[in-house]
Amino acid sequence: MSEKIKMILDCDPGHDDAVALMVAGSSPKLELLGVTVVAGNQTIDNTVRNALHLVEYLGLDVPVYAGCPLPMVRERKIADDIHGESGLDGPVFPPLQRKAETEHAVNYLVRTLMESEGDIVVVTTGPMTNLAMALRMEPRIAQKIRRIVLMGGSVGYGNVTPAAEFNIWADGEAAQVCFTCGAPVTMVGLDVTRKVLCYPHIVERMGAVGNRAGKLFAELMGHFCRTEKEVFGFDGGPLHDPVTVASLIDPELLTLQDMNVQIEIRAQQSYGRTNCDSFDYLHLPHTAQVAVDIDVERFWDIIEDALRRYDA
Ligand code: RIB
Ligand code: CA
Numbered sequence: 001m002s003e004k005i006k007m008i009l010d011c012d013p014g015h016d017d018a019v020a021l022m023v024a025g026s027s028p029k030l031e032l033l034g035v036t037v038v039a040g041n042q043t044i045d046n047t048v049r050n051a052l053h054l055v056e057y058l059g060l061d062v063p064v065y066a067g068c069p070l071p072m073v074r075e076r077k078i079a080d081d082i083h084g085e086s087g088l089d090g091p092v093f094p095p096l097q098r099k100a101e102t103e104h105a106v107n108y109l110v111r112t113l114m115e116s117e118g119d120i121v122v123v124t125t126g127p128m129t130n131l132a133m134a135l136r137m138e139p140r141i142a143q144k145i146r147r148i149v150l151m152g153g154s155v156g157y158g159n160v161t162p163a164a165e166f167n168i169w170a171d172g173e174a175a176q177v178c179f180t181c182g183a184p185v186t187m188v189g190l191d192v193t194r195k196v197l198c199y200p201h202i203v204e205r206m207g208a209v210g211n212r213a214g215k216l217f218a219e220l221m222g223h224f225c226r227t228e229k230e231v232f233g234f235d236g237g238p239l240h241d242p243v244t245v246a247s248l249i250d251p252e253l254l255t256l257q258d259m260n261v262q263i264e265i266r267a268q269q270s271y272g273r274t275n276c277d278s279f280d281y282l283h284l285p286h287t288a289q290v291a292v293d294i295d296v297e298r299f300w301d302i303i304e305d306a307l308r309r310y311d312a
Contacts, residue, residue, distance in 0.1 A: 004031040005248050006119055006146075008112065010067070010105070011241070012040030012126030013050040014083055015090070015224035020125050020151075020241035021051070022213055023302065025060040026309035029249050033112065033120065036065045036105035040126035040170055041079045042087030044069035047126075048100055050088040056098040057216065058310060064098070067105030067130035071171035079166055082227045090223030091216055109134035113141040121248060124150045124178075125241035127167050132174035135181050145183035149244045150175075153261070153274030154190035155290060159232070161272070163264070165190050169272030172265040179263060185288040187261060188244050189274065192254060192294040196243060197236030198225055202300060206307055213310035217303075239303075243294065246302045253302070255293035258286035 009024050009032060011017040024032045035055065037048045048066045055062055070076050083089065101108070109130060113120060122145055124131055131148070134141055152167035152175065160166040168175045179185055198221050207218035221237060228237035247253045260282060264273040276290055 004029060005121055006031045006033055007121045007123055007248065008034050008036060008109065010036045010038060010122060010124040010126065010130050011051065012038050012042070012047045013054060013088055014041035014047065014126065014241070015088065015220045016239050016241040017041070017125045018050070018054050018088060018220055019217065019239060019303065020245050021054050022058060022217070023242050023245045023249070023306040025058055025062065026306045027249050030245070032062050034063045034065060034108060036067050036108060036130050038067045038126045038130045039069050039076055040167065041083040043078065046087040049096065050086065052096055052098040052100060053088070053093040056096065057093055058213065064100045065103060065105035065108045066100045068133055071127060071129055072132060072173045074171065077170050081231055082224070084223060091219040105130045106133045106137060110138045110141060113144040114138060116144055118144045119146050121147045121149055123244045124148065124152070125244060127170040128152070128174040128178045129171045132177035135177050142181040142183045147184045147186060148178055149186045149188065149247065150178070151188050151193065151241045151244050153187050153276070155276040155278055155292065156191055158273065159190055161269070163270040164272030165274070168263060168274055172263055172272045176263040176265055179261060179287055186247070186256065186291070187274065187288045188247065188254070188291045192291040193240035193243050194238045195294050195296055196239045196299050197234060198239050199236035202236065206304060209304065209307045211307070211310050211312050213307040217307055242303060243299065246299055249302055250298060253295055253298055254291040256289040257292050259288060259290045260284040260286055261288045261290065
């Protein structure tokens with residue numbers, strides 16, 4: 001069997017981050033080295049606590065590192081309209097035993113990447129603050145990152161303003177640092193994540209897996225799908241974050257197009273927009289592989305397979 005892909009998951013759990021973690025934590029094709037946490041969907045205290053509940057509940061022996069509580073420049077914004085007061089409203093977890101590591105997430109990223117053979121994929125499913133701060137602290141890690149695979153941005157519309165997607169909008173400067181650092185970038189944006197809508201029959205399918213992971217999935221989606229319906233009118237919540245991890249498990253999952261992507265960080269109305277030159281108007285260097293389509297059926301098969309790998 002080919003080598004496992006080494007990865008670090010940088011996230012802001014967050015209901016869909018939780019599913020990304022469930023997939024990363026059980027795949028025989030992936031080696032999840034660590035989970036770094038950032039403020040985003042909720043405050044850092046909430047997102048760290050949520051990450052610890054998740055690794056404890058799932059029985060994952062993976063270290064969790066607390067990261068940046070604030071964006072690099074702008075004020076903090078959270079997405080409690082979708083993810084609730086805790087950031088993971090819905091499931092009720094047993095009293096927390098697990099503790100976060102004492103090392104800061106940014107220091108962990110710098111140390112781990114510098115010590116590596118350059119074979120680690122960094123998956124970000126929240127604002128890119130931790131990775132950007134690591135790149136600022138030690139720019140040489142850019143040559144040590146195998147690939148940055150981010151959930152964020154869109155060729156088309158946004159989801160937090162007409163122009164911008166939440167993870168980029170929450171810290172546009174961080175995204176700018178990451179997109180221009182020189183490491184290979186794969187951008188998994190709303191154009192594909194809004195195609196994997198978690199309809200009721202999907203929730204039933206995953207709940208019927210019948211183990212702790214299936215139960216957690218159903219409880220998470222109970223809240224997430226309700227708020228996505230309230231806010232966007234979707235009949236199924238778009239399961240954004242796990243698309244990143246799923247694309248590592250099956251490289252054929254996404255249709256990718258090389259594009260020049262520029263982050264808007266000066267405008268008022270369009271701050272946080274990913275300007276993706278899909279027609280190559282500007283003939284500028286291509287700076288990212290952008291996901292433009294997804295095999296939806298295959299995606300749900302990957303999710304179900306990931307849940308089945310957890311014990312009762
Ligand atoms: O725009 C969707 C992204 O914002 C997802 O990562 C979701 O968890 C929120 O962080
Ligand atoms: Ca997220």
